[in-house]
Amino acid sequence: MSDNKIGDVSMIPLGGVGQIGKNMMVLEVNDELLIIDAGVMFPENDLLGIDLVIPDFTYVKENKDRVKAIVLTHGHEDHIGAMPYLLKELDLDVPIYGTKLTLGLLEGKLKEHRIKDKKLKVVNPGNLVKVSSFEVEFIKVNHSIADTCALALHTPLGPIVYASDFKFDQTPIDGGVADFHKLAELGDSEPGVLALFSDSTNVEHEGYTLSEKIVGHTIDNIFRGARERIIVATFASNIHRVQQIADAAFKYKRKIALTGRSMINNVEIARRLGYLTIAEDMIVDIRDCDNIPDNKIVLLTTGSQGEPMAALTRMSRGDHYHIKIDEGDTVVISASAIPGNEKFIGQTINQLFERGANVIYEDVSGVHVSGHASQEELKLMINLTKPKYLVPTHGEYRHLYRHAKLAEEVGIESDNIYIASLGDRIKFTEDRIYKTESIKAGDVLVDGLGIGDVGNIVLRDRRLLSEDGVIIVVLTIDNNGNILSGPDIVTRGFVYIRESEELIAEANSRVEEALRKCEENKVTEWSSLKKTIRDSLNNYIYKKIKRRPMILPIIMEV
């Protein structure tokens, strides 16, 4: 089953390398497995109709009995979003470790999926967890969600530091800077850090990522200047951002109303667990907004990515169930575009402006900072932990590559840096880091309730259908092969029928003509008939209008 022998230490990325999202890693020491995170990825445009992408769980499924625990670094979708699928597919009964907020968010997710009785074990940053022969330390770092931890995974060859997503914020909102001392201590220990797995998301950015506190100043300025209603859209999971908005609301004597399902849920969880301090009387129901003067209210909403069904997007289109954008409203989009969403966000901004709002967005102001480390922080992480080996993670190939180059500048030898692909078993020894085998890994597509049933053939058909539509040709024949009725042509997504009757009529006679020839030549085999129909239509249509719809001949026998 596995190349791992007693005494061996290896890591297997099942997600998050060569791609952004869907983070999942397996640590294998001797014959035991530890799973680190299990996240989703949101589908690219070419994955037509796909809702989510999750990791291929084949390896952990085949080695289920050797899995000893799951550890989670933080509560973002790309780190915990695939947990329900993992738990359902494997019916795992191992302990799941994470900080309070991380597990709080996971709990909500499991409830939605009706998964019960899992062993959720809350840890605090700084804790050391022992399970079977694994020892895992949770190390506080900063990120765009509270309660994020890096991990020190202790192995017989020394600790592996799994940095996950992080930044170093010198003035964080919750007062908790990253645990520099623990990272430094690991770097100074004997035999020293075996390997560092570090965040490549922002490796193209020079310098340092700005502190979350900067956003607070911008928000304060906006609140001070606004005379009427304020509407702020941000990521629902960015609890510190929400806190800063709530603080400004308190300072400028505005009540807060929430809209958007994930915003309402996340604020509820974060308040309940103590990550968000908003007095009860600060929050009003959105349906009561009309009773409050415009200069006494802030709306906190989802939709910062222009998602078609989110609350802010609905407001911009004018179909939000309760809020109508008015002249004088100040709308703040406190987020940056996730690549691929630029067009949606742009559209939302345009429509808000058209409705008379004053829109404040990232391109023109400091209403957002990233949660990921820039180049100088990545270097600091390397210099603090002084790892023997480096594995860049959380990035497309170009990010991993540039992170490798950055590490070389800091002094890591290029032989000691490994750019991983999904499913690589990365083996560590005292002298080298290398790949020993390829484990089955990849992207599993989720569409509705179907997991993995949409593959390349289905996607290729969807793509064909999306481009020029479909032409269906139906024919009824008797069992001697004589045509009883048809050919009838039905099209969808091809041309506007009412204005193309001539084209369709001509297409029909082309098919009839072709079938007549078949008859003359005594061709009665169904596959030949279908091919004849397809070829004659294909040629005619392409010549006539330069489109290539999918052509589907159907023969019914009576």
Next chain:
Amino acid sequence: MSDNKIGDVSMIPLGGVGQIGKNMMVLEVNDELLIIDAGVMFPENDLLGIDLVIPDFTYVKENKDRVKAIVLTHGHEDHIGAMPYLLKELDLDVPIYGTKLTLGLLEGKLKEHRIKDKKLKVVNPGNLVKVSSFEVEFIKVNHSIADTCALALHTPLGPIVYASDFKFDQTPIDGGVADFHKLAELGDSEPGVLALFSDSTNVEHEGYTLSEKIVGHTIDNIFRGARERIIVATFASNIHRVQQIADAAFKYKRKIALTGRSMINNVEIARRLGYLTIAEDMIVDIRDCDNIPDNKIVLLTTGSQGEPMAALTRMSRGDHYHIKIDEGDTVVISASAIPGNEKFIGQTINQLFERGANVIYEDVSGVHVSGHASQEELKLMINLTKPKYLVPTHGEYRHLYRHAKLAEEVGIESDNIYIASLGDRIKFTEDRIYKTESIKAGDVLVDGLGIGDVGNIVLRDRRLLSEDGVIIVVLTIDNNGNILSGPDIVTRGFVYIRESEELIAEANSRVEEALRKCEENKVTEWSSLKKTIRDSLNNYIYKKIKRRPMILPIIMEV
């Protein structure tokens, strides 16, 4: 037909406002029309299968006899790309004015569309053209294509400055700075500039847009450092960029090979017309590259936007007919992403890195500058021309809005600024600028040879088909309504059939069951039968797998 009376001056945007691309404007003075540019827009992702978007020509078609001339500001697709469609639809025989390169590029386009015998009239920057009662001056400005002009459209109320796309480059490659003096002279004239129509594309950028010459320095540095093959991708129409690459090639003793149809065409046209100075012996056929040492060759290629079929994209995928990317190659992507293309470009960069190339791209170096004016240049344009009225153009709503705000800062009164929508007749008088009527205008979709035949219904069907595919249910009945064969189910793009036989079988029996009930209740009307099939399948499928494929019942009568 028209609200324009003798003595009236109005402008009608048929493209380029509330959108980026598809630029087209009509100037109407008394009863005469002048067309300014006729460009295309590349379709957004949600326009499935659409190749191009062109303006709705209804107004100019209905008033064809009043059209006196067409003037073109520069040779980019979004300014001349719709000309073949305009000329074909209207069969116009009016003079077409433009600079030499602009008309050279147009000529190639007309040849492709087999349009002959058009009156192309070459003008030089600085020329004044008189046609019918119109007087148009061509004013040199800088942009990312050579030979770009702003226009002064002289009207009885004073000149309208139509700035089109521009930047002010103080150190341009061809030595020709913008004609500041003409712009200043117009601003100082009596009664002064009536209105300025100005480029809003880069209004979100502070300061000045960098000079094209900056890119030359970066390219020089790259050439100096490269030890093996250099491959540069850029916009084929960016002649000055191509010149700078050619200059570096000459300096570092490398030959140039071209790949990509538009690169080969544009370089040919620009060299023939004298806009590009590359000695004959500098250029080699790409098929002869293998005979030249890697450090003696530069490839100039298309594909800077990651277009699926372009030469660089093919190289990145490993299926270019001649060029194989090797370890040691330096690839320069000398362009920025047009919004919506980020993902494609990212993919190309990843794959080039994976093949071992050193990729230099915008995010990490100065290999590209914009061709559009930033805020300070936009202000300078206003201060030079001192217009009474301002109409921001070439932008989505948010760009137009911000340009309006910028103009207010410079001192234009807000009542004198008009944010236009497509088809607004913008009327000018001595005291005010206002909209008098709405002209039919909008986006016409081109798909293959079909112009405007794909509308909302077809697009909605394509979207439905793209998301969850199609289920076709066929049924043969006799003329008494008895079922002779079927129901047969055929699906495409829905599920992978081999792994979903059970689902399809169950769906089939649901349909049979529903039809049996129809029979019992003596329901034989086709529309009722079809509705029954659709409803029963819809319910079953959604419950079972949470997808909503298009369901197409087809009944054949024998």
